[in-house]
Amino acid sequence: MLLVIHETLRIGKKMIAEGKLEIEIAWDGKRIARVKIRSTRPAAAYRVLEGRPVEEVLRRVPLLFSVCGRAQGVAAATAVEAARGLRAGEPARLARERAIAGECLQEYCWRMLIDLPALLGEAARPGELADLRRRIAAADEEFKWGDVATAAEELLERAVFDMSPGAWLKLRPAALEGWIERGESPTPRLLARLRRLRLGDEFGLLPWLAEAGLPALAERIGNEPNFAQRPTWQERPAETGALARQRAHPAIEREVAQHGAGAAARMLARLLELAQLPEQLREPRASGIRSASPRPGIGIAAVETARGTLLHWVELAEGRVLRYRIVAPTEWNFHPKGAFVRGLGGCPVKSEIEARGAAGLLAHALDPCVAYEVSVNRA
Numbered sequence: 001m002l003l004v005i006h007e008t009l010r011i012g013k014k015m016i017a018e019g020k021l022e023i024e025i026a027w028d029g030k031r032i033a034r035v036k037i038r039s040t041r042p043a044a045a046y047r048v049l050e051g052r053p054v055e056e057v058l059r060r061v062p063l064l065f066s067v068c069g070r071a072q073g074v075a076a077a078t079a080v081e082a083a084r085g086l087r088a089g090e091p092a093r094l095a096r097e098r099a100i101a102g103e104c105l106q107e108y109c110w111r112m113l114i115d116l117p118a119l120l121g122e123a124a125r126p127g128e129l130a131d132l133r134r135r136i137a138a139a140d141e142e143f144k145w146g147d148v149a150t151a152a153e154e155l156l157e158r159a160v161f162d163m164s165p166g167a168w169l170k171l172r173p174a175a176l177e178g179w180i181e182r183g184e185s186p187t188p189r190l191l192a193r194l195r196r197l198r199l200g201d202e203f204g205l206l207p208w209l210a211e212a213g214l215p216a217l218a219e220r221i222g223n224e225p226n227f228a229q230r231p232t233w234q235e236r237p238a239e240t241g242a243l244a245r246q247r248a249h250p251a252i253e254r255e256v257a258q259h260g261a262g263a264a265a266r267m268l269a270r271l272l273e274l275a276q277l278p279e280q281l282r283e284p285r286a287s288g289i290r291s292a293s294p295r296p297g298i299g300i301a302a303v304e305t306a307r308g309t310l311l312h313w314v315e316l317a318e319g320r321v322l323r324y325r326i327v328a329p330t331e332w333n334f335h336p337k338g339a340f341v342r343g344l345g346g347c348p349v350k351s352e353i354e355a356r357g358a359a360g361l362l363a364h365a366l367d368p369c370v371a372y373e374v375s376v377n378r379a
Contacts, residue, residue: 018066021334021372023363027355028379031348035341037334039229041370046228049324054080057321067369068107068305070099072326074289075303075312082291082299083316097284098145100303101277102136105152107306108274111364112160116190116267119360123186128159149278156274160187165275173254187271194264200343200362202261205247206238206332209302209309214292218300221313221325228325230335237338240308240329241366242269262343266365297322307367308332333366340366352376 019041026034049057058080062073074096081088088096109132114124132155135148153165161168162185171179183189209217221227232238243261246252246269255265280286288304297317303310308329315323334340344362349355359374 018370020370021330021368023340023359023372023374025344025355025359025374025376026379027349027352027376030350031346032344032355032358033346033379035344037336037341039331039334041229041330046324046326050321053320054316057324065369068103068307068310070103071303071305071310072312074100075301075310075326076314078289078291078301078303079299079312079314080316082293082301083297083314084299085293085296087291093289094142094284096289097286098139098142098281100288100305101280101284102139102145102148104273104304104306105148105277105281106133106136108270108277109152109155109160111270111306111367112187112274115364117186119357119364120190120193122190125159125186128155131155145281149281152278152281156278160271161275162187165278169272169275173251176251191264191267191271194262194267194361195259197264197358197361198260198262199347199358200262200266200339200365202256202265203239203339203342204233204236205244206233206240206309208245209290211290211292214290214300214302215294217311218292218294218298218313221300221311221327222298222315222323228327229331231327231331232335237335238332239339239366240332242266242273242306244308245269245304246272263361263365305329307369328369330368330370334368 019039022038022040024036024038025032049060052060058073058076061076062069065072078088078096106129109129113128114126117124132148132151135144135151139145139148156165157163162179168179180188180192180195183192230237238244243252243266247256249269249272251272252265252269255261255268259265286304289301291299291301293299298315299313301312303312309332310329311325311327313325313327314321332338340362343366344359347355347358349358355376356374363372
């Protein structure tokens with residue numbers, strides 16, 4: 001099981017339970033016939049923020065989430081600024097971009113060195129992460145982030161790519177294939193195994209949400225009561241995350257054309273982003289934070305996290321939060337008719353154990369931010 005999180009957080013006298021995903025698989029003896037998913041995540045957990053002074057909410061938001069707390073804090077601050085008609089200055093923007101990149105770096109390394117090896121029966125390497133996690137936790141200025149970037153490059157060269165991240169990014173197609181086929185270290189070996197599984201397929205991908213399109217999305221979040229729990233793009237569920245962001249990269253185009261848009265393509269997309277993160281820490285170039293305000297007092301922020309696009313929406317009145325909404329990547333990727341359900345349905349498996357394993361690997365590829373449980377029943 002990935003991301004086994006069962007926490008309850010106290011805000012004043014109210015509690016927030018993170019909940020979990022309950023995945024029910026119907027197996028007919030040959031393949032996965034049906035997949036149902038139910039979320040016990042509290043539908044209105046964010047409403048404990050409503051009615052509170054804005055500054056209190058901004059202090060509280062990063063503490064509410066055990067996963068991606070920095071990104072949540074950045075999204076909250078950016079949405080509030082948009083609602084007030086403000087923009088963060090360049091130093092603050094760069095600091096936020098570095099904080100998000102550092103959090104993504106930690107999350108991606110955890111998936112590559114601990115979660116995925118465990119799912120595929122290889123040795124996890126948690127010790128590799130201890131120093132990097134310490135440096136990320138202490139980073140609060142440009143100099144320290146430069147130190148994190150150097151440590152990250154050393155770790156990625158030793159434990160992930162077998163070469164510097166920059167050199168890996170420059171591999172020509174034939175050299176990249178040779179790296180995968182030789183399988184001289186865990187990363188290419190795991191990628192090759194995921195290719196053979198052919199697990200999942202390309203689903204409708206959430207496009208990059210540019211600032212110009214955010215006001216219309218803000219109206220949907222504010223006016224549609226269930227949007228935050230079951231978001232859609234152009235009336236259909238959509239997948240967010242590394243694959244959606246990297247789909248136009250030549251390496252991903254080749255991977256999808258030759259091997260399909262399964263778990264291997266999602267892992268390769270994650271590796272492409274991971275290799276670029278040290279340089280993003282030194283000199284943030286990607287615009288991972290966008291915001292807009294459809295009208296005074298309402299703000300929306302889109303923040304790119306390891307799991308995908310995170311949306312915060314806020315309505316302010318007289319210095320207090322009137323309404324608050326959060327649309328997390330998990331709600332996109334684990335929509336009842338979304339990428340996980342569609343990707344797992346029809347998958348050929350020979351046993352209940354294989355069915356559980358397929359569910360675990362696809363869940364890893366789509367990366368929920370809460371715990372999940374899998375049950376398998378005969379169709």
